[in-house]
Amino acid sequence: MDWWINARIATLDPDAQHAYGLLENHALGVAHGNIEAIVPMSEWDGGASDNITDANGRLITPGLVDCHTHLVYGGDRAAEFEMRLQGVSYADIAKQGGGIISTVRATRAASEKELLQQSEKRLLALLREGVTTVEIKSGYGLDLESELKMLHVARRLGQRYPVNVRTTLLAAHALPPEYAGRSDDYISWICEEALPMAHEQKLADAVDVFCESIAFTPEQCRRVFEAAQKLGLPVKGHMEQLTLSGGSQLAAEFKALSVDHVEYLDEAGVQAIAASGTVATLLPGAFYFLRETQRPPMDLLRKHKVAMALATDLNPGSCPLASMRLMMNMGCTFFGMTPEETLAGVTRHGAKALGMQDRIGHLAPGMAADFIVWDCQHPAQLSYEFGVTGPHQRVFHGEIHNV
Ligand code: DI6
Numbered sequence: 001m002d003w004w005i006n007a008r009i010a011t012l013d014p015d016a017q018h019a020y021g022l023l024e025n026h027a028l029g030v031a032h033g034n035i036e037a038i039v040p041m042s043e044w045d046g047g048a049s050d051n052i053t054d055a056n057g058r059l060i061t062p063g064l065v066d067c068h069t070h071l072v073y074g075g076d077r078a079a080e081f082e083m084r085l086q087g088v089s090y091a092d093i094a095k096q097g098g099g100i101i102s103t104v105r106a107t108r109a110a111s112e113k114e115l116l117q118q119s120e121k122r123l124l125a126l127l128r129e130g131v132t133t134v135e136i137k138s139g140y141g142l143d144l145e146s147e148l149k150m151l152h153v154a155r156r157l158g159q160r161y162p163v164n165v166r167t168t169l170l171a172a173h174a175l176p177p178e179y180a181g182r183s184d185d186y187i188s189w190i191c192e193e194a195l196p197m198a199h200e201q202k203l204a205d206a207v208d209v210f211c212e213s214i215a216f217t218p219e220q221c222r223r224v225f226e227a228a229q230k231l232g233l234p235v236k237g238h239m240e241q242l243t244l245s246g247g248s249q250l251a252a253e254f255k256a257l258s259v260d261h262v263e264y265l266d267e268a269g270v271q272a273i274a275a276s277g278t279v280a281t282l283l284p285g286a287f288y289f290l291r292e293t294q295r296p297p298m299d300l301l302r303k304h305k306v307a308m309a310l311a312t313d314l315n316p317g318s319c320p321l322a323s324m325r326l327m328m329n330m331g332c333t334f335f336g337m338t339p340e341e342t343l344a345g346v347t348r349h350g351a352k353a354l355g356m357q358d359r360i361g362h363l364a365p366g367m368a369a370d371f372i373v374w375d376c377q378h379p380a381q382l383s384y385e386f387g388v389t390g391p392h393q394r395v396f397h398g399e400i401h402n403v
């Protein structure tokens with residue numbers, strides 16, 4: 001067994017009594033990529049082991065989980081950023097054929113190799129900050145070849161780097177120009193062709209929709225969810241980001257893994273997702289970057305005990321910010337989360353939002369040995385500081401992989 005000794009361990013164990021599941025002066029034992037033991041130093045008897053790492057009082061947490069990204073895309077939207085700064089809204093840019101569709105053009109034009117090269121720098125930025133699991137969506141291809149190309153790049157990133165990659169088909173992200181005025185036909189194409197093909201090629205672990213006034217209606221999203229359900233794929237949705245559409249109740253009906261953004265979510269929606277065990281994924285980076293003012297209903301989410309994940313939404317239009325640490329800080333400053341809520345959001349609840357809570361997201365015997373030894377001691381430092389305290393060691397499946 002390999003050991004990390006003299007550590008402060010924020011286990012994030014759901015059954016723990018202490019804040020953060022914090023254990024002082026403990027040792028963590030790893031074998032075959034899994035956590036085998038977590039014991040107080042006073043009971044540790046592993047001195048004869050080959051591999052002993054002295055954490056010297058440093059903090060260990062689960063590896064970070066970014067459960068919502070669009071990090072595979074072509075091009076960038078810096079010019080659009082300049083327009084928005086001059087007062088043109090995100091929704092207006094989308095209506096004028098810019099926004100998501102301009103990234104679709106760049107993504108379609110990129111070869112698989114180019115897409116991989118452009119995307120890996122964003123992935124690496126996340127990994128360097130302690131991410132060990134990341135979700136990656138399609139949704140900038142919007143035709144069969146390009147959607148599958150995006151998912152294929154996501155899978156290749158997972159093979160090339162020490163990170164778990166979960167892929168999500170988000171063909172229902174925007175209406176491609178070929179289908180202008182025929183959005184129901186586009187939804188039929190998703191249900192009858194894109195989804196079955198992505199599933200057949202084992203390229204999609206889940207299915208997502210953009211349920212919004214500038215994207216697809218709840219009725220259209222229902223059709224996508226029904227098609228996903230038939231194939232046994234879990235669903236999730238971009239819900240109530242810019243307006244209240246009732247998409248969260250729909251998602252709850254389908255036992256969605258998560259509803260994401262949820263700034264405009266009302267109490268009926270909160271109750272629905274609480275009952276279905278659906279995670280609310282908060283994305284403060286998009287809220288900040290779009291200069292939104294409506295915050296998610298934090299008190300209602302807490303009152304109904306909804307698990308809150310926290311993620312980057314990393315994408316070229318509404319959050320080109322590849323930093324979970326920045327999101328943790330923004331979760332506190334913009335949404336009023338506590339540092340304990342943000343840490344749970346990027347670990348245990350992020351894992352739940354991916355349906356991976358039995359393997360990752362907290363530290364306990366039997367869980368995957370994906371964890372970070374931080375250059376700090378107090379877990380609140382992870383939300384408080386940005387660009388100061390980084391990972392001292394990044395451990396993936398029991399092996400040190402500093403990237
Ligand atoms: N909501 C978002 O915030 C991103 N996608 C979505 O459905 C934005 C995507 C983009 O602007 O490129």
Ligand code: FE
Pocket residue numbers: 068070238313315
């Ligand atoms: Fe998103």
